[in-house]
Amino acid sequence: MLSTDSAAVTGVDDSGQGFIPLSDDELLAHAERVNGKVVVITGAANGIGRQTAARFASAGAKIVIGDVDVPGAERAVTEIRASGGEAACIRCDVTIWEDQLGLFDLAIRTFGSVDIVVANAGVGELYNFTEVKFNPNGKPKRPSMLPIEINFVGVIYTIQLAQHYLLVGASTNDPFKSIIVLGSMASWIGNNLIPVYVTTKHGVLGLVRSLDPMLSAQGIKIAIICPFFAETAIIRNILPSLYRLTAAGIRFTAVSRITAAILYAASISNERSGSAYLLLDDGPVFQVSREEFKVGVYQKVDERANSYFRPLTGLAYISKVTEDVVGVVGVTSISAISAVAVAMAYTAWFRRNR
8 A cells, every 4th residue: 555644745845625635545535436437548558648548447447548559548448458458549640630539439339438538648758858959951950849749638638528528418416527538747847858748747737727617507527637747658668867866855656646636536526626635755645626726835845845845854755765876877876876976966056057
């Protein structure tokens, strides 16, 4: 069981009605409600999406996966079926409208309805925005818009289609029509290393806030899940070593808790529509009601999520930094000590000057 000791959580006043800590047990309290429901998930061939698909399938849901990684999606479907579940998949580039149409049509053809939609597909920032590159003619080169296209335009497509397909064949009082959007702590705070990614995640938070009243009127609840750093392929394989060294010592959010938060958001009553679920570190999930999306919550989030920028000392911190640095640079003994010293000096400089 993951630690959820609220007394150990510092930097956030969780006494308010709109900023509620949720234990792991609470997150799974209503899992049986998704039994037999049809869940459409984008980007579920790997990472958080794949584990989310497995989480819903273990609770009895029927899974439909859309991903550009067809072999990965097929492996996910095979694993679900091997465990006694029902699943299907299709190649889907979320930036292509027709691909997303095909994903939702597959769900209707295979299972007859759509009950829950998880807009999970996303990508990190794969270039340095502050570095202007040039074409052979000496003119500045157009920057990649892939994060915008996947993380924002793709989510808009998913939600636009969801509001139609969730109501196909739905009864008038079905409480299980849900849209869950994967945001980030970057939805709430800035980061000068990944400004375009931050922009996309601010955008999806604004989208959820704006659409909630209209969707709620149709009986569809919407929520956004906002994890901090999580141990995913983006962190392990994509981010450059320098950026990963900057994160040395940070308490990562467990992917299993992220998937549990997604399940919780999909399975609770419609009165919680419009909520955000903040996973600020390795502590509990905080549910923030739509009424509390205001300055006070931004202050609480800033205190908690940016706490690691304060000076940190102690053997536990040094041990965690050493573990993280060795994992990045792959060295031991004297070289490791030197790498740790350099990393700690760099992170101290970065956190003073951010």
